[in-house]
Amino acid sequence: MDDLIRMKHKISRHIEPNNIETTGRRKFLSRIWKILGLVALAELAFFTISMLRPGRKNLKDHPELNFKVAGNIEDFPINSVTADRVNKFFLIRSEDGGFLALSLICSHLGCSVLWDKTRNQFVCPCHSSAFDRVGNVINSPAPRALDYFPVLIEGGKIKVDLGQKKSRKKFENNQVTYAI
Ligand code: FES
Incomplete structure (x- = not known):
């Protein structure tokens, strides 16, 4: 055992x-x-x-896919600033009825700027840069104006060309689009 x-x-x-x-x-x-x-x-x-x-190639082949329809002309009152945070732009309607689409990305280090209605300016929460309502720098360290996107008005609709962000030193009148 x-x-x-x-x-x-x-x-x-x-x-x-x-x-x-x-x-x-x-x-x-x-x-x-x-x-x-x-x-x-x-x-x-x-x-x-x-x-x-839609891939990059597709967007190149079909530039119309880059356009974001922001709305109808009458949706934007004279002298208004409308934010589209999803597509990262502000649509400004000036006193004379023109449209300007500004990037909401700060030209300093890329934070998202906010519209301060009471001060009538865009302010960056990161390092306090400020921009006037056409995107010009009024308070550094931002080195240049906010970028802008070309705007197209077709059949009463406001279209913002998100595929062509333009960088610029300062605002110029030819950056504004008017309905014909
Ligand atoms: S990122 Fe806007 S001020 Fe620095």
């Missing part, structure tokens, strides 16, 4: 480490498969999203 027990211990000493090793390897492999599965899913999701969005 003693012999039998001794033999059993001997056998289990030989077998158990292997079993542990095999179980460990299996767990490791199963984890690797799970990670690979997640990576494959992420790639599939990325591929699907990129197929659904």
